Amino acid sequence: MRPSAEPADDLAGLFRAHHLELVRLAAFVIGDVAAGEDVVQDVFVRLQQRWDSLAGQWDPLPYLRTAVVNGCRSAFKRRASLQRRHAAAAAEPLPVPPLTAEESVLLSEDRRRLLAALALLPRRRREVLVLRYYVGLSEAEIATTLGISPGTVKSTAARGLDALARILEEAR
């Protein structure tokens, strides 16, 4: 589900064109729509501060995707830090599918299970699978977004799918 390539000459246009898809991307990675909105909002605010020096000289979408994924990682770290401070047994927080209970019931059972299994994957695998099968990026584009090699993208995606299959099988 690649975002539309709507022309965006100004920041507001860029926001209108890509905000929805970026929030969805963040929500799938971080497991929470509200946290995803915060991540995307922070990315745009930072971009706003640099906009005059960047406008017209670059393709903003790859930058935005990378910034959103990095923002999600930072949000995870903040959340983990808070948990360590306030909880006795602090493991890395597990994301959950970013839907409300009412939204979840509108999904078929198999899709609910699949999204729950996705949320259990390690962060890197989840990022790769969401970028590949939700955003629809190529392996090369994912490699650029995440700053890893195309070969790593390919192997991570394959292992991610295998892990999903195992989780689904064990849950039966």
Added chain:
Amino acid sequence: MSTEQERRRQELADQLSQALGAAAELMTERIQASPAPSTRPARDRRSSRRGGRLPGWLVPLAAAAAVAVVVAGSLLVSRIHFGASQPSSATSGPPAFYLTLGTGISPQVEVHRASDGAVTGTVPSTREWSITAMSATAGDRTFFVSETPVQNPAKPNLCPANRFLRFDVTATGAVTGLRQAGRQVAGLNLQLAASPDGTRLAYWAYCGSEPAWGLHVMNLASGAVSSWTSNWAGSVNTTSPADVSGPAQISWAADGRSLALNYQWKGSSQAYLAYQAVLLLNISSKNGPIQDHSRVLWHQGPGCKTFCVYYAQLSPDGTSLVASATKIVRLGGDEYAMSLERISLPDGRVSDVLFHTTIFSQVTGGVPALQLTGDSSATYWLVQVGKNLGWVSDGQFHLLQPYGTIRGAAW
């Protein structure tokens, strides 16, 4: 790596893509109210959200709205070409009134005069209960709504209470005789269909534990409820058109003995939304698995490549379906040809095109389709075309009002 392993991965990847796409559509409603960054700094937005992410009463309504979002699957943009006008052959006019379910802080059902769209009466949501679905009877003057208690979003009840209200509309459109109909039941209800004579209500209810969805018919006089569940096993690999898992769109046969259920059956194609089926359930069976008491009237996919049906409703006489079909005119573009067509039964052939239009749209997911509700004669169809609500008969679209301010309509 074996070919078999590669095939399994590809199949799982397809399923994951579909699941993510469907989930993305469901969360769209919550995301789209966000303003541009230049108008509202991030810090302000965070602090305002801390006070409450989503008002409790909005939750069930958001779910109801999400149904429309999933089916419509798009944000439609303005340029609409209506089909050519033709003289009407109808002998009687369309229903005198129609209902809309509003959006906003206090969503309410409004009664509108069909001749000019004017609001003639209202049924407000209360502080404690939110309206989630509505339905009209064949008499054109009696309507039902279902409502559920306002939810606490921090602790949602997955099996909330549900009650039904009945009201009548006077000749001038005023609401009269608002009262509870039947007995209170358990389960979140997002689909409601009153029987043609108004004595029974059919509804899907969600109640948490498996099987999550149940189809129910309540006799309003006695309060007796018949229930059916799906014996669909839940596997994404099943490919039977009888795989209904709920909540399907419900329409009654005119004799009140059967329900037609329109749903998306489980295929593994990327074009998953085009896997549509209509199943006819014999409700004299009272209880049991849906598949044991029903037959598939019609189904589509995976061969659908041009005009694909995305919604179908049984005509009252049971001899045909009236279906909303969409053709992607420009692949990867924004142009969609949409039609309202009659599909004769049992051969499944398109026997008549009732209306057609072309819509240019910015699609955020899925494929746009006409949303429709037929009157009791199946002659007049209440239709959402892009951002407009109107009615269709004999190929002509009659504009009633903008659709943007409502989340559903019925007559």
